[in-house]
Every structure is written in C-alpha cells, then in structure tokens.
Amino acid sequence: MADSTARAGSVGAQFVALAIVWGASFLFIKVSLEGLSPAQVMVGRLALGGIFLAAVMLATRRRWPRDVRTWGSLAVISVFLCVAPFLLYAWAGQYIPSGLSSIYNATTPIAALLVSLIVLPDERLTRARTAGLLIAAVGVVVVAAPWSTVGEAHGGPLFLAQLACLGANLCYGIGFVLSRRLLRTNRYDPTTIAAGQIVLAAAIGLVLAPFIGGFEPVLASPSVVTGLLALGVIGTGLAYIWNTRVIAAWGATAASTVTYVTPVVGVILGILVLGETIHWNEPAGGLLVILGILISQGRLTPRRPGRSASHDADRRPERTSP
Template sequence: MTARGWFLFSLMGVVWGIPYLLIKVAVEDLSPSVVVFTRCALGALLLLPFALRQGGLLRTVRAHWAPMLAFACIEIIGPWFTLTDAERHLSSSTAGLLIAGVPIVGVLAARLFGDAEVLGVRRITGLALGLAGVGVLTLPHLTGGDARSLAEVFLTVVGYATAPLIAARRLKDVPTLQLIVPCLTLSALVYAPAAAASRPASLPSATVLACLAALGVVCTAVAFVAFLELIKEVGPTRSTVITYVNPAIAVAAGAVFLDESLTATILAAFALILTGSVLATAAGPKRDATGLERVAEAAETEAVGSKRDAVGPEGR
C-alpha cells in the first residue's frame, strides 16, 4: 500500500470508529430519523460548494443516476437508519464489534458479484472464525429482546459490504464529491419528513448538538471523501479492512466516555472477529504463471516469425 493509502486507511480507522459513541449519545434525546437527517444534511451542505466548483455536477448525475441511487440506498439511506435505531438498545461497543464483520460479508458479496478468486483454507477458516465471533457476541442478546436490533446491525453490515463494490465497478470514474453530494442530498430529503415529524420540542443539550455536528462534519463529510479515495487507492474489498481498527476505537470510546464494560465475552468476540476478518480478506493463493508466461512468449515469437516470413526482407 502507498503512503497515501496508509494515511487514508489510518484516517478512516479513526473517523469511522467514533460514530458509534456519537450516535449512542444522540439517540438518547433524538429520534433516529432526526440523527440521520442532520448528519446527511450537514455533510451535503459542507461539500456542495466544492462539488459545484468542479463543474458538471448535473451532467454526472444524469449519466450515472442508477448506480448512484443504488449506492445511496445501500450505503446511506438504509444502513444509517438501521444502525442508529439499533443503538437505542445496543451498546456502542456491541454495535462497533458487529460492524467488524463487514470484511467477511464483503468477501462473500464479491463472489456473488462474480469474483472468481479461490478462497482457500485460510480464508474459509477466517470466515468461520468471524462468524463464531459474531455468534459469541449476539447470543446473549437474543434472549433479551434485542433480536430486532441485531437484525438491524446485520442489514447495516450487508449494506456496508456491498456498496463499495458498486462504487468500484460502476462509479470509479465519477469524481468523489460529485458522487457523495447527490447521495447525501437524496438521503437528507428522504428523512426530512420523518425528522420534521419527530423533531424535539426543545433544543437538545450542548453535548447532543456537538455529537450531531461531529457526525455531520467529521464522520460524514470528511469521512466519505476519504473513504471513496481509499476505494480508488486500494480497491473495494481491501478498503473494508478499516473495520479492523473501527471496533477497537468503538470499544475504547464506549469504555472511556460511556462507562461500557469490557467483559470477557466482548474481548473473546473481538479476538475472533478480528482474526477472522484478517484471514478472510488475506490475498488468495497466487496462480503459478510460469507456464502461462512461457506459452505466451512462445506464441508471440511464433507470431513475429510468421509476420517476418510473410513480409520478407523488403518489409523491414
């Protein structure tokens, strides 16, 4: 990975590790619709002037509206609401750890999209370990009335794992800002009616307002620009490996700022999910290209010889 890639990777590991804490604080006083709307609206307003300055924004939307709509629905409109709603009942640590399963689902999604790379024993083992970690983390919640919240986080994971594939395959030539601004704007419009209907009767506390501002500015505007640049730099599957770092940030933030406990179950799940994700996204076995290269070289030599015979000495 290049120095630029490592910088983007490190930045994303932090800025998408803290939203779980910020969301947990915000949903104590606000509805999920208000949180998602504010986050999207702030991000769109901040990035819109820069997108307009590039020029061609409307032309880009007309040319790529279908994959952009799919990306907005799968990356933002659906996952941000389900994650925010789930954190009304789950701790920020639990949500962050479950999101760490994104690389595992990303491997499976890539194969469904036509990736023919052989998984191998190591990657299959990684998938099994990751799923075991998710099981360790979720089983205690299944009997506590949190099954819906767990399902919402699972939907979020699927969206986060699938959207980068769409961005890499169908939107790789679209400038980052001209992709993010329409998607955030559409998302804000979708949630505007529900946010208006569930708006608080009084102004939220300064802490909640600060969390909303951080979600919109840092975790949305800055983070999305960095994330799409990371996809272009290292590819869709490797870009999801930022979730190796995110859960550590989420667990640490939850423990420090929200007094969330670090139980043996959480630590065991963290170890299993992290190890499984690393193994599941490791490079697949390389093909032995020596024989293929020899065949290609022989074919090229034969083709050159045939051309020379056909043209003759005068043709040089």
C-alpha cells in the same frame, strides 16, 4: 525527498484521523440519541454531510453528474450505503453499547463478500473464503453470546438491536455490489460520487422522515448538537475526503485496514466517555471476525507469483463509514 516524506506523513495522519472518526461515530450516535430519534439522527447526519460535501464541490469547482443514469444509480446505492444502515445503527444504538455496535461493524467486509458471492458471477467460493466465512460466523456468535444473561432487562430489543447491526452490514454489502455493477464505467472522481451519494441520501431521508419518526420532539442540548455535528460534518463529510486520499496514496488494500482499527477506537471511547462495560466475549468475537476477514481476503497466505496487490485491491470492496 522532504516533500514526499511530508506527503506520506500527511496521508498517515489522515488514516489515523479516519480510524478515530469512524470509530467515534458510534459514540456520536449514542450521544445524539439523547435528544433525537433514530430517524432524526439519520437525516441530520446526512443533511450536514451533504451540505459539507456540496460546499467542497463548490470550492473545488467540481461539476455534478449530468446524466440521468448516474443519478439513478447513485439514488439506489445511497439507500443501501447510507439511508438504511445509518437508520439501523441509530435504532440499535438505543439498546446496545456503542462499543458493541463498533464491533459488529467490523463484519462489513464479510457481508460484502457474501453478497458478491451470490450476485457476481466472477466471484468464487475458494477454500480460504470458506474458512474465513466460517471463522467470522463463529466470531459473530461469540459477540452475540446467546448463552449469556447480559442484557435481560432489555429482553427482545437487545437481540433485535444486534440483528439491526448485522442488517446494516448486509445493506453495506449490497451497496458495494451495486457500486461495482452500476458505477463501474462512470467518469466521475470519488469525491463527486460521494457528494452525489450523500446529497441524494439526505433527500431520500427527508422524504421518509414523516413516516419513520422524523418529526418527533427534539431535545437540542449542547452535547446532542455537538454529537450530530461531529457525526455529520466530520464522520459523514470530511471522512469521505480522507478515505479518498488514503486510497489514492496507499491503494484500497492498505486503506481498508482501517476496518481493523475502528472497533478498537469505538470500544475504548465507549468505556472512557460513556462508562460502558465490555465482556470477554465481545473483543474475543471481534478478533475472530477480523481473523476471518484476513483469511477470506488471502492476507495470511503467501501471494502467488504474478498476482499483484493492485489486482486484489480491484476485487476488494471499498470501506464505507458506519
């Protein structure tokens, strides 16, 4: 009894740590941008995360995938789940507050649902999903506040930065669908898949670096180095392990509730650490987005007899880091 209680407490602690780390990732991005270009932030976090996960593979004596098909699938997936969204969020971080980025990141499940409805033949647009999508869309408009004059000093970049966040989430949605289709029959555990994905993403990022500003001058201050280390080792490396353990212990349904906590952490840290300001429309829109997600996933309606939580969990995309 004591052992099971201790294990439950350990999983709960990892869930809390995961919410804090992924919520703080937007703060780490903002701090890293003080001395690095967006491309350098993307490549740096992937390289550090890849090194960490490769060390975990070595320490746990896991075997890397050996078939070309798995590596090819991981290469495609890594572009949409890592390289593209990491670069887009880093670019957006130059122009919008970290807290606002974290709120936009909460729309990831909606983006995944939209892509799955378009691509996967077994997905259907139910009344609940339609209502959830519409409410979430209203939430995004409220967050963006097209009627507001806030940020006029940045002009176009402010608007483009918000589009970049939504584009990153669309990449996540595509990546989720590709993961379901390309890796459905793989025989490797989640840690091995995560390690292969991050290592390949780092390699792709390094290849792209010369063409996207990866070799610009670097101002490696202590805060910049600390921010990148936290973003890479903890937010891109260790967090994957925590997420895997929480899913194994609680199931994907319960584990995915971290989506609702990370924006709160991101907004609070942005205010406390960076002195960012928040406007009424941002949390209000974020709440509408979360409400839309809950409705689209059927969490606010009574479960029909014979429909298990595991069934819903199998159909729901996994969460990824920001």
